[in-house]
Amino acid sequence: MSDNRSTIPVLKIWDQLLVALQGDVSDRQADDLSHSVLTRIRDADVSGLILDVTGVLTLDSHLCAVLAKLAASARLMGVRSVLCGLTPEVVMTLQAMDIELEQIETVGTIEEALEASGIQHTTRPGRDYDLDEFFGVKP
Amino acid sequence: MKDRVLNVLSHYMSRLHADMALRRAVAKVGIDSRLEDHRMYPQLAAALETSLRLFTSESLIDTAVGELREVLTPDEPSSVKVELRSEADMSLARQAARTLAEKMGARSFETQKFTTVVSELARNIVQYAKHGEIEITPLSDGMRGLRVRAVDQGPGIKNLQEILDGRYKSKTGLGKGIMGVRKMMDRFDIASDDQGTRIEVEMHL
Numbered sequence: 171m172s173d174n175r176s177t178i179p180v181l182k183i184w185d186q187l188l189v190a191l192q193g194d195v196s197d198r199q200a201d202d203l204s205h206s207v208l209t210r211i212r213d214a215d216v217s218g219l220i221l222d223v224t225g226v227l228t229l230d231s232h233l234c235a236v237l238a239k240l241a242a243s244a245r246l247m248g249v250r251s252v253l254c255g256l257t258p259e260v261v262m263t264l265q266a267m268d269i270e271l272e273q274i275e276t277v278g279t280i281e282e283a284l285e286a287s288g289i290q291h292t293t294r295p296g297r298d299y300d301l302d303e304f305f306g307v308k309p
Numbered sequence: 310m311k312d313r314v315l316n317v318l319s320h321y322m323s324r325l326h327a328d329m330a331l332r333r334a335v336a337k338v339g340i341d342s343r344l345e346d347h348r349m350y351p352q353l354a355a356a357l358e359t360s361l362r363l364f365t366s367e368s369l370i371d372t373a374v375g376e377l378r379e380v381l382t383p384d385e386p387s388s389v390k391v392e393l394r395s396e397a398d399m400s401l402a403r404q405a406a407r408t409l410a411e412k413m414g415a416r417s418f419e420t421q422k423f424t425t426v427v428s429e430l431a432r433n434i435v436q437y438a439k440h441g442e443i444e445i446t447p448l449s450d451g452m453r454g455l456r457v458r459a460v461d462q463g464p465g466i467k468n469l470q471e472i473l474d475g476r477y478k479s480k481t482g483l484g485k486g487i488m489g490v491r492k493m494m495d496r497f498d499i500a501s502d503d504q505g506t507r508i509e510v511e512m513h514l
Binding site for chain 2: 194198228231232258259262267268
């Protein structure tokens with residue numbers, strides 16, 4: 171259980187802000203988050219915002235509203251937001267409650283969110299030298 | 310819980326046998342594999358006892374059965390009351406809801422639904438009435454489920470009928486919360502006047 175007074179960390183990866191919400195998110199934490207994210211957007215060179223809710227215990231109407239509002243505010247500041255990590259339980263609950271998150275773009279995982287913001291995953295090449303050549307056994 | 314049961318069993322049989330015995334017993338009584346449903350414990354203990362008898366000598370069987378029953382004592386889910394004065398209490402209410410739902414053997418979707426409902430009710434109290442309480446009680450009258458009673462002495466919800474008819478579009482989100490709660494629960498009662506609000510909901514499992 172997360173501490174109510176602690177703040178949710180906002181990480182910057184290249185030009186993306188990554189926020190991973192964890193555990194029980196209090197209203198205060200959610201409100202603080204909006205403020206700190208928008209401040210970061212103002213102060214740093216940011217072109218995308220990734221909101222990951224994989225670890226969130228309860229995503230209720232208020233938290234949804236906060237996230238939707240945050241995404242809308244970020245858009246006003248020229249930053250695109252992507253929501254990821256909605257679990258089946260959370261999705262079913264949101265459906266049952268008729269809460270729509272259509273204002274935010276959603277993807278499955280953080281990887282997909284990064285890809286959606288144009289960051290490509292490439293495999294590191296194995297070696298940049300030729301072993302055969304190194305040992306002088308090249309035919 | 311699973312580990313604790315396996316621990317007892319492996320005093321009397323090999324780990325492999327213990328594992329198989331537990332699997333068979335779980336399948337036989339139809340309890341969830343994580344052994345979360347406390348009300349099934351007596352049946353589970355009885356099913357495991359049969360296996361214990363196969364592996365345990367006459368002189369040890371009573372101790373073995375005793376140990377097993379001790380581990381598998383159903384932890385009767387009892388009602389929880391959370392007083393709500395501040396935002397931190399909302400977290401407590403959610404936590405209590407989650408714990409109790411899990412103890413009652415609710416599936417993960419039901420637990421999520423229930424916790425969300427309690428969160429909405431708690432927020433209504435803290436935001437609009439400032440002070441109130443939420444009581445979560447396991448249903449007793451032959452029905453498996455949970456009841457939530459949210460009571461406050463706040464100013465009441467003035468446009469209740471409008472909200473319930475779905476005509477109310479709120480800026481604060483109150484309408485959405487109440488309608489959502491009503492949609493998700495199996496029973497929904499609300500009474501509100503200038504003396505306060507009283508909401509009672511039930512989720513059947």
